[in-house]
Amino acid sequence: MSAKDKFELIFERDIPELMGTVRFYRHARTGAEILSVINNDDNKVFGICFRTPPSDSSGIAHILEHSVLCGSRKYPVKEPFVELIKGSLNTFLNAFTYPDKTCYPVASQNVQDFYNLIDVYLDAVFYPRLTPLVLQQEGWHYELDDTDGPLSIKGVVYNEMKGVYSSPDSMLSELSQQSLFPDTTYGLDSGGDPKVIPSLTFEQFKSFHSRFYHPSNSRIYFYGNDDPDRRLEIIEEYLKDFSRSDPQSGVSLQPPIAGRGRIIRPFASGEEPAQGSPKSMVTVNWLLPESIEPVFNLAFQILEYVLLGMPGSPLRKALIESGLGEDIAGSGLETELRQLFFSTGLKGINTEDASKVEELIFETLSALASNGIDPATVEAGLNTIEFRLREKNYGNFPQGLATMLRSLTTWLHEADPILLPAFESPLSQVKEKLKSRGYLEGLIRRHLLDNQHRSVVLLRAEPGLAAREAEEEEAKFAEIKDSLSSDEVRRVIEDARTLQRIQASPDSPEALATIPVLKVSDLDRRNKAIPIEQMPADGLSGFYHDLFTGGITYLDVGFNLRSLPAKYLPYVPLLGRVFLEMGTDLQDFVSLSQKISRKTGGIRPEIFCSAIFGESIPAAWLFLRGKSMSAQVRELTDILAETLGAVKLNNRDRFRQIVLEEKARQERRIVPSGHQVVNQRIRAHFNQADWVRELTGGISYFLFLGKLAGEIDDNWDKVLSELEDVRRLLTNRSSMVFNLTADRKDLRSIEPHVQGFLRTLPNGRTSTEPWQQSLFPEFEGIMIPSQVNYVGKGADLYREGYELHGSSKVITGYLRASWLWEKVRVLGGAYGGFCLFDRMSGVLTYVSYRDPNLIKTIENFDGAAQFLRSADLPDDEIRKAIIGAIGDIDSYMLPDMKGYVSMLRSLTGDSDETRQRMRDEVLGTTAKDFRDFAEVLEKVNRNGIVKVLGSQTAIESALEERPMWLKTFRLL
DSSP states (O other), X not given: OOGGGGEEEEEEEEEGGGTEEEEEEEETTTOOEEEEEEESOSSEEEEEEEEOOOSSXXXXXXXXXXHTTSOBSSOOSSOHHHHHHHHOOOSEEOOEEOSSEEEEEEEESXXXXXXXXXXXXXXXXXXXXXXXXXXXXXXXEEXXXXXXXXXXXXOHHHHHHHHHTTOHHHHHHHHHHHHHOTTSGGGSOSSXXXXXXXXXXXXXXXXXXXXXXXXXXXXXEEEESSOHHHHHHHHHHHHTTOXXXXXXXXXXXXXXXXXXXXXXXXXEEOSSOXXXXXXXXXXXXXXXXXXXXXXHHHHHHHHHIIIIISTTOHHHHHHHHTTSOSEEEEEEEEOSSSEEEEXXXXXXXXXXXXXXXXXXXHHHHHHHHHHOOOHHHHHHHXXXXXXXXHHOOOTTSOHHHHHHHHXXXXXXXXSOTTTTTOOHHHHHHHHHHHTSTTHHHHHXXXXXXXXXXXXXXXXXXXXXXXXXXXXXXXXHHXXXXXXXXXXXXXXXXXXXXXXXXXXHSOOOHHHHTTSOOOOGGGSOSSOXXXXXEEOOXXXXXXXXXXXXXXXXXXXXXXXXXXXXXXXXXXXXXXXXXXXXXXXXXXXXXXXXXXXXXXXXXXEEEEEEEEOOTTOXXXXXXXXXXXXXXXXXXXXXXXXXXXXXXXXXXXXXXXXXXXXXXXXXXXXXXXXXXXXXXXXXXHHTTXXXXXXXXXXXXXXXXXXXXXXXXXXXXXXXXXXXXXXXXXXXXXSOGGGEEEEEEEOHHHHHHHHHHHHHHHHTSOOOOOOOOOOOOOOOOSSEEEEOSOSSBEEEEEEETTTTTOOOXXXXXXXXXXXXXXXXXXXXXXXXXXXXXXXXXXXXTOEEEEEXXXXXXXXXXXXXXXXXXXXXHHOOOOHHHHXXXXXXXXXXXXXXXXXXXXXXXXXXXXXXXXXXXXXHHHHHHHHTOOHHHHHHHHHHHHHHHHHOEEEEEEOHHHHHHHHHHXXXXXXXXXXX
C-alpha cells in the first residue's frame, strides 16, 4: 500500500488566487489534516501547527514552542534550530505562538534543503527531548551564585516577556484583547506574564506537550513546486506510529456580554513625560462575529481601512485633529482569532482626557452611520484591499506562509481552510453589496454603535513605576530566598551550575553529524543576476528591470540627500510624509489620500543610506516608492507630479499633527527595537552614511522631533522656511534618479507617462553639500523604563587595518549562531545576540536583545576573539557556516524588491564583479580565515565603543563596577 492510500482525499480544487491546485487530505489512522497547495512557486513552504489554547498566563505554549527545538529523538543536539540556522539555505525558519495555536513553518528554494528542514521540524514537534533542564533554560529557573548572593530568575522566555511588558504598546494590545474575552483562552496571555511564568511546573509542561502535540490535533501544510506525492510519503513516515487521540483543544466562542466597562492599568514611564508631552493611552474595543464568514471578514477589512487606513480617513482624522493625543493607538481589526475584534484609540493623551477620546470615537462613528461615508473613501478602501489581495506582497515573508496563516484562521476551528485564500467570490459579493449605499454604514451601526460587548482600556503613565517594580521584585526574591531551607538554597545553586555546565558542554561530533546539511558542491557558484538597463530621461538617471510582476508597475523616485546642508537632514523623513499627507494646491490631504488609495497600490517614503566602498562620501537618498496596475500608471505619475510640484507646506496644524505622530511612532519602537536603536547609535560614530541614518531614524531624530514640536508653535515662519528649502533642494531633476520595474510587454504603454512626469520636475544646478558630523559621547548609558537591556559594542574594522574578504560573512554568521547564541542567549538569558558587519562601511557591531545583563554581555562580546582562536572547527562546521552565508546572499525577493535592490547596488557601486568575488571567497572560506579574523576582533575589544539602552538600575549598577565609564542620560 502506497503512502497516498493512507490519506483520504477530502477535496481537490483549482484555486486561481493561489495559481494552482489545492488538495485537502485527512490521515485515516490519526485524523491529521493536510492542506497541499501545488503551484509553480519555487519558494516552497511547509508548516505544522497545533491548536494550543492555554489555561493560564504561565506562557506554557510559548515556552514549549522554544523547547521542542532543543533536541529530539533523531537529532540529539542541544539546539537543532541553531544548527539549521548555521547550515541551511532556508528563506524562512522560525516558530510562532499565537493565543490559540503554535506554528512551525519553514521555507526554502532548494528541494533537498526543504526536505531536510521538514524532517528536523517533524522530529522536533513529535519527539522532543523535554527535560527539566530544557524548561529551566527556555522558561525559567532560580539562579544563585552563592549562599550569600541575591536570588534571581533567568530564562529565555522569561526575559523575552519582561521585554514585552516593558513596551506600553504591547501591553495595550494585550489588555485590549483580554478585556473582550473574559471567558475564553483569549483572555489569557499565551506569551506568558513574567509574574506568572515562575508558577509553571515540569509536570504541566510535559503534559501540555503530550496532550496537544499529537497528529490528531495537527494541521499540516505544504505549498510550492515540490512533488505532491512525496509530501504524503514524508508525513506518513511520522504519522504511522500514532493512533487517533482527542485532545479536546477546541476554542469556545465568547458569549456576548453587555458593557465590559473601563480597565485602567499603570505603565512605567520616565520621571518626567518624554519631551514634556503627556504619555497615557486609551483604546475602545469591540468584539465582532466569527472570522469564518469570508464576506463579513473582507467587508470589515475594507471598513477598517476606510475608518483608519489613510491620513484622511474620517475616524483617524477626527482623532488626530482633536488635539487630544499624538497618534492612533490600538491594533485596528484583529483577523487571526476565532472571533474578530476591532480596537482603536489615541496615545500621548492626558489621563483625564480618556473619556473625551471615547466620546469622540462614538460621535464620529454615529455621524458616519447617519450621514454616510464619502463614496471616494469607500472606493479607496475597496481598491486598496483588492490590490493587496492580488499582489500578495508580504515583503520578506513567503507568499506560501501568508497563505497558511490565512487558511488557519478558519481551518483551526473546523471550517474550510480555503474560505479566506479563495477571495474572488467573497470580493465579488462585497463589491455587489457596496453598490447599495449604506452597506458599510450598516456595519458601523450594527457592530460598533449598537454592539454592547465592548471595553475601554486606559494605560496610565506612572513615573517611577519601573524603579518601584524593580525594588518590589528584589524584595520578593529576597523573601523567596529567606523561605528556603539551607538544603534548598544549596539545591538552587547546584541546579543552576548543572544547567550552566550542560549549556556550556559542546555537542559530540556524532550528534552534530545527525543534522542533515547540503554539500558545498550543491550550491550555485554564481550569484543570481537581476536584469537591469540604463534608462536616462532628459538628463535624469534611470533604471529599468524587466521582471514578471503580474501586471503591476513599480516606480521609485529618488532624491539625493547630498544636496542638503547637514542641518536639514532630520527634516527628510518628515518631507517624505509631507509629500503624501499635506495636500497640494489642487486638493486637500483628505482628497489626496483618497486618490492615492483609489488609483494606485500605494506610495510610501523610504530613506536609503549606505557607505560606498573606498569613498568618504556616502549614498544617501529619499525615495518615494509607488506602485499601480500597469493600466493605471498615468494616475500614479499624475499624483507624483502633483505632490512634488504643488505640495502645500504652509498648513501649520497639519504639519504639527505629522510631527507628533512621527514622534509617537519613534518612541513606540525604542523599547521593542532597542537593539536596532543601539546598533544605529554606535555606527553613527564611524561614517557619514550611518550618521545620516541616526539623524533620520535614531535617537537623534527622536530628540529632534520633540524640539521641532515646540518650534512649530514658537517659530513657525522659521520651520516653514526650512521646509521649503528642503523641498526646493531635493526636487531637482539633475540630482534625482528613478527606477522602473515592470513586464517588458507593458513598457511601451508605461514609458510615455513616466517620461512625461519626469519632464514636469524642475531642472537647476545642484551642488554637493559638505557635511561635518556632530557626534555624541562614544560610551553612553541611555536610560529607559525597561525591565531588560540592549547592549552594544562596535568599531570600524577598516580603520583598524582589516582588508575585506568574503569569509567575514561566514564568520560573523557563525559567531551569532555559536558563541553569541550560547553565551548571550543560552547562558546569559537574553532573547538574542548578534554580530553584524557592513562590508561597505567596515563597521562591525555586537548587540544583544532583551538582555538581563550588561557588563557580562560586553565580556562575552570580548570573548569572541579567543573563541575563534581556540574553537574546534571541523570541516563540517565550516561547511555549514558557508551554506548559511550563501543562503543569506541568495535570500528570496519578490519582483519589486529585486528591482529596488538592483538599483541600490548601482548607486553604491556594488558591482556584479565585486559581489561574485565575495561569493567566491565565501565558498572558499577555511579555518585559517576564522583564526585570522580573531586578530581583527581583538582590536574591537581594545578600541570598540559601548552603548547601552536599559534600565536605570542596571546602568547605575554597572557604573558602580566601572565608575565614569558611561555618559548617561534619560531618554524616556
